[in-house]
Amino acid sequence: MRVEFLSADLSAALHAQIGQVRHWAFDLDDTLYEPKSGVFRDVRNRIAQYVENRLELNPAEAKTLRDQYHKKYGATLGGLIAHHGIVAEEYLGMVHAVSLETLTPCAERRKLLAALPGKRHIFTNSSVAHAERVLRQLNLLDLVDCIFDVAATNWRPKPQQVAYDGFLKRIAATPDEVILFEDSAVNLVPAKALGMVTVLIEGAGSPNLERNRAYENAADHKSEDLNHSLQMLLNLVVGNES
Numbered sequence: 001m002r003v004e005f006l007s008a009d010l011s012a013a014l015h016a017q018i019g020q021v022r023h024w025a026f027d028l029d030d031t032l033y034e035p036k037s038g039v040f041r042d043v044r045n046r047i048a049q050y051v052e053n054r055l056e057l058n059p060a061e062a063k064t065l066r067d068q069y070h071k072k073y074g075a076t077l078g079g080l081i082a083h084h085g086i087v088a089e090e091y092l093g094m095v096h097a098v099s100l101e102t103l104t105p106c107a108e109r110r111k112l113l114a115a116l117p118g119k120r121h122i123f124t125n126s127s128v129a130h131a132e133r134v135l136r137q138l139n140l141l142d143l144v145d146c147i148f149d150v151a152a153t154n155w156r157p158k159p160q161q162v163a164y165d166g167f168l169k170r171i172a173a174t175p176d177e178v179i180l181f182e183d184s185a186v187n188l189v190p191a192k193a194l195g196m197v198t199v200l201i202e203g204a205g206s207p208n209l210e211r212n213r214a215y216e217n218a219a220d221h222k223s224e225d226l227n228h229s230l231q232m233l234l235n236l237v238v239g240n241e242s
Ligand SMILES: [Mg+2]
Pocket: 027, 028, 029, 030, 031, 182, 183, 184
């Protein structure tokens, strides 16, 4: 698997900062599990269906609106709440009612996550209910200290700055103590600006590859494989301590 540093400078910065990291924060969907599982593709399809049905739009109109809301609010839900009076809980319950049978626990991933020095958090634009269900299916729920979801951002999700401020407050951390793993590079931009260490995970089948290119300079490093990235970082931490 390929692990790529985007520049020698960024690599040096990562080496310098990794020893201070005490909080390991992970996006959930398509980051902590692989896009090829199809789970988040199914969520996206259900979002499309929900917008078409609820707002009585044809598929093309619904897609235009979703793209607008995604760009402006970070998630379709933000626009649905602001402009259509949609009740968040109803929406989240509908779009997350997907099968998780393609998600299988990975013993190596569990071992690597358990070995991280510090706390592990989920920072997601989905819901606590969805995150818990996914983590239980992956056999990772007991390893997670905090799940910070879209409700906790008061429906102003990543990449809105306020989401990152709220997350840092919740976990009682300063940015330089945090490393954030994301499959969506745009969500790393505010994290990098704050001073977090940033990792872009682009698993096989990621739908974000093209869009990520515009924002990938916000990543300290990127990898196609989360386990490989965790192993590399663990080696750095151990190296820093010796
Ligand atoms: Mg994601």
